[in-house]
Amino acid sequence: MKAMVLNELCNLEENPAPLELMELPDPVPAENEILVKISVCGVCHTELDEIEGRTPPPHLPIIPGHQVVGRIEATGSRVNAFKIGDRVGIAWIYSACGRCAFCLTGNENLCPDFKATGRDVNGGYAQYMTVPQGFAYRIPEAFTDTEAAPLLCAGAIGYRSLRLTGLQDGQNLGLSGFGASGHLVLKMVRHRYPRTKVFVFARDAQERTFSLELGAVWAGEVAEESPEKLHCIIDTTPAWEPVVAALKNLESGGRLVINAIRKEERDKDSLLRIAYPTHLWLEKEIKSVANVSRRDVSEFLALAAEMGIRPEVQEFTLAEANEALVELKTKRVRGAKVLRID
Numbered sequence: 001m002k003a004m005v006l007n008e009l010c011n012l013e014e015n016p017a018p019l020e021l022m023e024l025p026d027p028v029p030a031e032n033e034i035l036v037k038i039s040v041c042g043v044c045h046t047e048l049d050e051i052e053g054r055t056p057p058p059h060l061p062i063i064p065g066h067q068v069v070g071r072i073e074a075t076g077s078r079v080n081a082f083k084i085g086d087r088v089g090i091a092w093i094y095s096a097c098g099r100c101a102f103c104l105t106g107n108e109n110l111c112p113d114f115k116a117t118g119r120d121v122n123g124g125y126a127q128y129m130t131v132p133q134g135f136a137y138r139i140p141e142a143f144t145d146t147e148a149a150p151l152l153c154a155g156a157i158g159y160r161s162l163r164l165t166g167l168q169d170g171q172n173l174g175l176s177g178f179g180a181s182g183h184l185v186l187k188m189v190r191h192r193y194p195r196t197k198v199f200v201f202a203r204d205a206q207e208r209t210f211s212l213e214l215g216a217v218w219a220g221e222v223a224e225e226s227p228e229k230l231h232c233i234i235d236t237t238p239a240w241e242p243v244v245a246a247l248k249n250l251e252s253g254g255r256l257v258i259n260a261i262r263k264e265e266r267d268k269d270s271l272l273r274i275a276y277p278t279h280l281w282l283e284k285e286i287k288s289v290a291n292v293s294r295r296d297v298s299e300f301l302a303l304a305a306e307m308g309i310r311p312e313v314q315e316f317t318l319a320e321a322n323e324a325l326v327e328l329k330t331k332r333v334r335g336a337k338v339l340r341i342d
Contacts, residue, residue, distance in 0.1 A: 001026050003126035004321045007061045009053045012329045017322040018051050019064070019125065026128050031076040033130045036088060041124030042067025042149035043316070043324045043337040045179065045238065046092070046261050050119055051325070054238075054262035058119045065124030065339070066092040066117035067152040069145040073128065081133045087145075088136040091152040091297045094121050095132050109291035116291070125321055127341055137297050140305035150311045150336035151304050154180035156292045158234075159300035161259040162188060164287055165232035170195040174226060174233035174249060176242045178202040178211050178219075180336035181259060184311060185234060190215050191307045199226045199249075201242065204331050210312075230254060238264050243286075244273055252282035259289045315340050 004019040012018060029035040047064045049055045058064075068090035072082055082088065094117040096108035103111050117123045117131070139148045158181040167173055173189060175182045178200050189196055200211035200219040208219035218227055222242045229251040235243055236259045243263075246256055274280065314337050316324040324337045 001127040002318060003063045003122075004318060005061050005063055006051060006058065009051060009057070009060075011052055012048065012326060016326050018325070019321050021319055024126070027122070027130045029074055029076045029079075029130045031078040032132055033076045034072050034079055034082055034088070034133055034136060035074040035128060035130050036068065036070040036090065036136075037073040037128055038068055038070040038124050038126060038341045039145040040069050040149045040341060041065040041339045042153060042180075043321070043328060043339060044153050045328060046153070047118070047325060048329055049238070049262050054264070055119060059121075062119065063122040063124075063126045063129070064118040065126070066090070066094075066119075067149045067154070067338075068117070068124030068129065069139060069148045069152070070341075076133075079133045082136065087139045089139050089148060089152045089297075089301070090117055090124065090129070090131050090136055091156060092116055092292055093135060093294060093297070095135055106293060106295055109293045109296075114291060124341075125318065125339060135294065137301060140301055142305040142308065146313050146315060146338050146340070147311055149338045150180050150184070150313065151301060151309070152297060153292070154336055155184045155304060155309070155311070156297045156300045157181055157259055157289060158185040159188065159303065160292055160296045161185065161234045161236075161257050161289050164257050164289060165234060165255055167193060167196065167232045169193040171231035172197050172199065172228055172251070174199045174201065174230040174246060175211070175216075175236070176201045176222065176233060176246045177236035178207040179236060180311070181236050182234075183210065183214060184309065186211065186214050186216060187307065187309050188303070197228070199228070199230060201226075201246070225249060232257070234259055236260060238262070240264070244279065247274065247279035247284065247286075250284050252284070255285040255287060257287050257289060311336050313338050
């Protein structure tokens with residue numbers, strides 16, 4: 001099979017082509033696994049974090065990609081949940097132990113043995129991959145393969161982030177950063193919380209314009225003061241500066257949810273500018289998002305189908321994966337980026 005492979009960590013500013021197009025043996029499913037012939041795979045900011053060393057280190061060499069859609073080509077001897085030809089999706093959560101306290105309460109995203117697709121095991125920047133049957137998801141017929149791919153991470157993690165805010169209809173929500181996840185959260189909010197006003201903070205003028213087109217009531221620079229205090233804010237940026245700025249806009253008793261796997265170390269001095277009376281006093285909260293659970297993926301796919309969500313998508317070929325990553329790195333983003341594999 002053809003695959004884009006990461007052989008070593010690097011900075012994309014120094015090496016804009018970190019992935020190598022290679023021919024590899026087709027994977028073979030274990031007894032409880034399915035073999036998926038991949039149609040498309042979404043491109044996520046987490047891949048940048050992996051390549052540039054901001055996540056727990058991937059098992060090199062590795063095939064990245066964790067927003068995978070395809071059809072089942074073969075099944076292991078113990079597979080009973082799917083059949084050959086079924087269309088499925090594969091998300092960031094590749095597997096968990098199934099026995100620990102977190103797994104037994106539906107929080108397998110916190111499992112000590114959590115394995116991430118495209119980081120701990122080979123992912124979807126390839127023609128084929130395997131996955132345990134319990135960690136694959138049926139894709140609603142409402143979506144094309146390309147539309148479904150960003151729902152598996154950007155959508156699912158956005159859904160989890162929104163749940164963790166505790167937002168009530170009519171409260172103000174801020175979105176700091178407006179990429180693939182942010183634009184899907186805005187669509188969700190308009191559907192589930194029609195009286196809520198959404199305020200967007202983004203450094204790129206095109207992203208701000210895009211958010212207004214989708215229904216935000218206001219859009220400004222990351223460091224700007226919002227015209228109204230915000231009850232909840234979701235931060236999806238890779239930097240600390242937007243977190244500090246967001247805390248100033250948070251209402252008393254409000255919650256800031258950070259939806260990012262890592263923050264850039266070069267920006268860590270921004271943390272020194274957090275002043276307790278200004279940024280944290282009056283019972284403001286900061287909560288992180290860790291991965292996604294299977295519940296998040298399943299519930300969001302159903303919600304997205306109910307809502308008729310149609311992500312904004314840019315397509316690239318498998319061989320153009322490096323180009324897609326560089327565009328993501330340089331903030332040339334409108335919606336989500338997807339690799340067309342077949």
